Amino acid sequence: MASGERVIDWLAHRGGVAHTAEARARGFSGRAIADAVDAGVRRVRRSWLVSPGAAPQVVAAIAGGGRGSCVTAARRSGLRVPDHEDEVHIAVKPTASRVGDAERLAVHWAVGPVPVAKYATEDPIVNVLFHVARCLPREDALTVWESSLNKELIDRRMLTRIEWGSTHAAALAELASSLSDSGLDTLFLARFSAFGLALRQQVLLDGRRVDFLIGDRLVVQLDGFAHHSSPKDRRRDIEADARLALLGFTVLRFDWKQVVHEWPRVEQTVLTAVAQGLHRAA
Structure with a gap:
């Protein structure tokens, strides 16, 4: 050769x-x-x-004088990333003086917790999460963080021990939970945390786990984008909801479109059910 x-x-x-x-x-x-x-x-x-x-994203990062990071590196790692602009996110040294086309790049100047090799082309996962926490709205960032937990790219116990040097990242480390196995769960949990409800995830009821149990009797089930590709799966869920109803539970089921695009209606429905006392045991 x-x-x-x-x-x-x-x-x-x-x-x-x-x-x-x-x-x-x-x-x-x-x-x-x-x-x-x-x-x-x-x-x-x-x-x-x-x-x-x-990979074009990696080439764009080094052409810009940095390395791939934040949502760009998260996507390349297969993480769930909410929709964002097509900019390439790069991390650069705080002292960098020659940065590429600012209109095509989202430049992150902060230093992540993990030291990075001199010629690294992408950030390690901890630094990716660090920049995501500082860059995205809290709910979107939480979706990315929990995706990394569910893919086992990082362990939650490790997250809470890292010296993040960022209040945003430290707060997400406490909030992130590997029990949320879909972005919808993450979104729902983040939005309802502010109401102070007794809300639990993945509770075992009638032999199956439910997405959320509010109080003692109000069940919330969330169907993701690719949920139930077959009529058989759909019938199974209808049967499970009926069994829970006969056991005295109220079941509210929402799909991804409602949670993502019709959130005020979802919120109103759940809060109205709470106002009616449907979350309390008889």
């Missing part, structure tokens, strides 16, 4: 992006690097080597 081809193969195993200093530390000569460039590898900011198949 020619020297340039070895560089290209090495780049492919690194996601298609590496700094020239890393290539030299790996033992590649200047001639080998030049051959790789002649074969299609391009230089970004002179010192970075980028293969044609490298």
